[in-house]
Amino acid sequence: MDGHENEQPKTGRPPGSGWVGRLRRLGVALAILVIGLGGTVLGVLAGGQVDTDIGPFKAKMVLTPSVTGGTTIDIPPLGALLLDSHDGPTHLNVELGALDQGRVEALIDDPASINRASQSAVQDVRDGALRLGMRTVGATLLVTLILAGLVFRNARRTAWAGGLSLVVTASSLGLAATSIRPQSIEEPRYEGLLVNAPAIVGDARRIANDYTKYAEQLQRLVGNVSQLYTTVSALPVYEPAPNTTRVLHVSDMHLNPTGWQLIRTVVEQFDIDVVIDTGDITDWGSEPEANYVGSIGLLKKPYLYIRGNHDSTKTAAAVARQPNAIVLDNATTTVAGLTIAGIGDPRFTPDKSTAPAAGGLDKTTADQMITVGDTLAKTVRESPTPVNIALVHDPASAGPLSGTCPLVLSGHTHSRQVSKLPEQPGQMPTQLMVQGSTGGAGLRGLEGEQPTPLSMSVLYFDQDKLLQAYDDITVGGTGQAQVNLERRVVEKPKEGAPVPVTPTPTR
Structure with missing residues (x-):
């Protein structure tokens, strides 16, 4: 052997420079492209999401690949808003979730903070979008590098794939950022129950503009309740005895945060023993709204509740979770010496107006309401302890309760009314007290020319658990900055005296 047998013949071209080499390089380039783009997509799906706070809401922001771009704001279970907010190739999905209880309580304590919260919500969205963008870039780069490293086992090719992923992700996010159309929020498309929103969007904008002024006015009015108590406690017409039971x-409520502040003020100033809520604490009965009931626990007093037609079973369950709450649904309980029976509204019609139809209830609904009254009346009659108060949401259910107990409380109509139920000879007289809206009908209460007033009543029961007097409290409304209280002493059964009325307005 002369040592030259293993030498390859020289062709004058470097190895791999032929068509086979070109195909190989093309294959590597295509592989880098596929791995880079695939890693980018997987990275977006795996890491393109972030949890953030938007105002009082906890929200999730998610990026997904899309040709058309745009934004979807999910508001479960109501539906979604579709915004033409930016161009592709990324789509932003914002899902509003639970309310943050701490932030909600801050809004309740200081209604003026609602304005600040609405202003900070824009910054919250910007901060969340920035964190989402950075997280997405990091996730896509990491996933691509890992995927390329496993496939190529070559540092140079892995770096090329990672660089490609970084360029694609950054350019996509840059295109979305430079094509943002802020005015798109004023021209949304609707899905789900929100398809009805365009019919009221004009009122909603006006309400949003006016609410801060309205809330600040109510803030001042709530403070006047203390003056009311000082004034009315000195009235000679009726002086509650030391053993009097006070029921609010x-x-x-319809989600009005100012209502909670008013309730807390009255509970403290009037030394309330029990709070009774005859329903419609929420508007849509949705899961995010359920956080609104968290303020019940702050009252530190027994809170009896029945479900209204705007409250879902989830709403009732959220109320039941409060440490001081009792939910009644065709049941009785004894609190502060009072035996109370209650039943929830059988309907769940959150999209229905509370205003009664011109022709009244249709026959099917009327029969349904009477059936509810009959059911509760049977429970009251079978109670081993005589029932002092019966609770129904809609006064249309009160009729069958005549003669079963001295007092029936209800709500639903947003209009305060007191009457006696028709009675048969020899029956116990039964009084029906329909409460107005403690939440001023919620935001819908601002749709008219004048806001709906906030209404509640303090009921005074003697040692025999009979109603002796009640104070009707009205805050705001009718376009006047006033708090009004009217004390009414009920007819004394033994003496048969007429009902004296002593109104006490405070401005």
């Missing part, structure tokens, strides 16, 4: 009757 509220109804139809």
Whole structure:
């Protein structure tokens, strides 16, 4: 052997420079492209999401690949808003979740903070979007590098794939950022129950503009309740005895945070023993709304509740979780010496107006309401302890309760009314007290020319658990900055005296 047998013949071209080499390089380039783009997509799906706070809401922001771009704001279970907010190739999905209880309580304590919260919500979205973008870039780069490393086992090719992923992700996010259309929020498309929103969007904008002024006015009015108590406690017409049981009757809160502040003020100033809520604490009965009931626990007093037609079973369950709450649904309980029976509204019609139809209830609904009254009346009659108060949401259910107990409380109509139920000879007389809206009918209460007033009543029961007097409290409304209280002494059964009325307005 001369040592030259293993030498290859020289062709004058470097190895791999032929068509086979070109195909190989093309294959590597295509592989880098596929791995880079695949890693980018997988990275977006795996890491393109972030949890953030938007105002009082906890929200999730998610990026997904899309040709058309745009934003979807999910508001479960109501539906979604579709915004033409930016161009592709990324789509932003914002899902509003539970309310943050701490932030909600701050809004309740300081209604003026609602304005600040609405202003900070824009910054919250920007901060969340920035964190989402950075997280997405990091996730896509990491996933691509790992995937390329496993496939190529070559540092140079892995770096090329990672660089490609970084360029694609950054350019996609850059295109979305430079094509943002802020005005798109004013021209949304609707899905789900929100398809009805365009019919009221004009009122909603006006309500949003006016609410801060309205809330600040109510803030001042709530403070006047203390003056009311000082004034009315000195009235000679009726002076509650030391063993008097004081019950606060509220109804139809409809998510108004100012209502909680008013309730807390009255509970403290009037030394309330029990709070009774005859329903419609929420508007849609949705899971995010259920966080609104967290303020019940702050009252530190027994809170009796029945479900209204705007409250879902989830709403009732959220109320039941409060440490001081009792949910009645065709049941009785004894609190502060009072035996109370209650039943929830059988309907769940959150999209229905509370205003009664011109022709009244249709026959099917009327029969349904009477059936509910009959059911509760049977429970009251079978109670081993005589029932002092019966609770129904809709006064249309009160008729069958005549003669079963001295007092029936209800709400639903947003209009305060006191009457006696028709009675048969020899029956116990039964009084029906319909409460107004403690939440001023919620935001819908601002749709008219004048806001709906916030209404509640303090009921005074003697040692025999009979109603002796009640104070009707009205805050705001009718376009006047006033708090009004009217004390009414009920007819004394033994003496048959007429009902004296002593109104006490405070401005």
